[in-house]
Amino acid sequence: MGLRSTLKALGFALLVAIGIPGNATILTFFLHTQLAKRKLSPTDFILSTLAFVNLLVIVSRGIPQTLSAVGIPQLFDNYACKVVIYIYRVGRAMVICVTCLLSTYQCIAVLPASERGLILKHRVSQNIWVILLTLWGLNCLLSQSTLLYSHAISNYTIPPYTVNLEFCQVVFPDYISYTSAGVVFVVRDFLFVGLMTLSSCCLVCILYRHRKQVTGIRSSDRTSRAMAEDKASRSVVLLVTLYILLFGLDNEIWIYSLSALQEASTISDARVFFTSMYSALSPIVILITNQKLRMKKLCL
Numbered sequence: 001m002g003l004r005s006t007l008k009a010l011g012f013a014l015l016v017a018i019g020i021p022g023n024a025t026i027l028t029f030f031l032h033t034q035l036a037k038r039k040l041s042p043t044d045f046i047l048s049t050l051a052f053v054n055l056l057v058i059v060s061r062g063i064p065q066t067l068s069a070v071g072i073p074q075l076f077d078n079y080a081c082k083v084v085i086y087i088y089r090v091g092r093a094m095v096i097c098v099t100c101l102l103s104t105y106q107c108i109a110v111l112p113a114s115e116r117g118l119i120l121k122h123r124v125s126q127n128i129w130v131i132l133l134t135l136w137g138l139n140c141l142l143s144q145s146t147l148l149y150s151h152a153i154s155n156y157t158i159p160p161y162t163v164n165l166e167f168c169q170v171v172f173p174d175y176i177s178y179t180s181a182g183v184v185f186v187v188r189d190f191l192f193v194g195l196m197t198l199s200s201c202c203l204v205c206i207l208y209r210h211r212k213q214v215t216g217i218r219s220s221d222r223t224s225r226a227m228a229e230d231k232a233s234r235s236v237v238l239l240v241t242l243y244i245l246l247f248g249l250d251n252e253i254w255i256y257s258l259s260a261l262q263e264a265s266t267i268s269d270a271r272v273f274f275t276s277m278y279s280a281l282s283p284i285v286i287l288i289t290n291q292k293l294r295m296k297k298l299c300l
Contacts, residue, residue: 008269009069012062015273015280019058022283026051029293042105042128043232047286049132050098054279056091060084062276065269068167074152081168082150089146092275093139096189099243099282100196101131106236107199110206142188145181146170164268193244200240203233235289242285243278250274 030048034040040048064075064084076084108124111117124131149170161178163170172178253271287293 004266005069005071009066011273012066012069012276015276016058016062016066019054019062019276019280019283022280022287023051023054023058026283026286026293027055033292042125043102043109044292045128046098046102046105046132047290050095050102051283051286053091053094053098054282056087057095057276057279060088060091061272062280064165064167065272065276068165075167076152078150078152081152082147085146085150085165085168085170086143089143090136090139093143093185093188094135095279096192096243096247097135097139098132099239100192100199101128101135103196103199103203103236103240106233107202107206110203110233112206112209142184145177149173149177165272166268189247193247196240197244200237203237207233231289231291235285238285238289239282242281246274246278246281 027048030040030044030051033044061084067075105124105128108117108121111121149172151169151171153167153169158164158169159171161172161175163172172181250271253267253274256267
């Protein structure tokens, strides 16, 4: 293997080795909690969904990228390429949407106590599964183009308007469809990034006000509640910051690639690596910062 293939194989293998156990641990914990208590809190439900879609991203892209980098040819036929790339596209889209939902819900959860705030929190809490189903449906529809244009690699000739993944190709018929698909993905990503950034900024402001209010109060109950909210909100802000850094790089590279007739393999590898890195690193952040998971680890 050349230097590029070696670095690619090592990089994606590391993401797989970190991402699958981390997300599987979170998913298993919340599944056990669901079976034991019969109900998950809205935040736990969102986190379990995030772990699941992270697994989709790692399995559908990290493993094929690793295998192709070590030189295993013809991993998939046409049908398998469509399924694998479609699962990745939907999983990637759901990662950003669920992270955005997590930051937005946490912002609502720590709003100052008021009649409107309580009503909003209750309505969102009761309809989390509806919101998630809507996001699933939306992203499944927006990712349908990959079912039409994904193909197995039949030869080494890369036609124009192609996203080359080396184990599969997404071949668009013309420049309009190639650009349109890219614009749709970029607009969707920037929309949700903007929303999660706004909600995170609101979280920071609310946390600052809470800290000023709690200062000097010696009521252990009120202080413990404030500390719990503070820790949960900090975890969400950290996840959003990580997302913005990594997926921001991904979208910058994608915008750059729209000016080319075809996406080079190196550019495609860089985009996918940054995208998959969030799915591998976010469970580490959750495992370290989530109080319930930390207590479970101590019990074990």
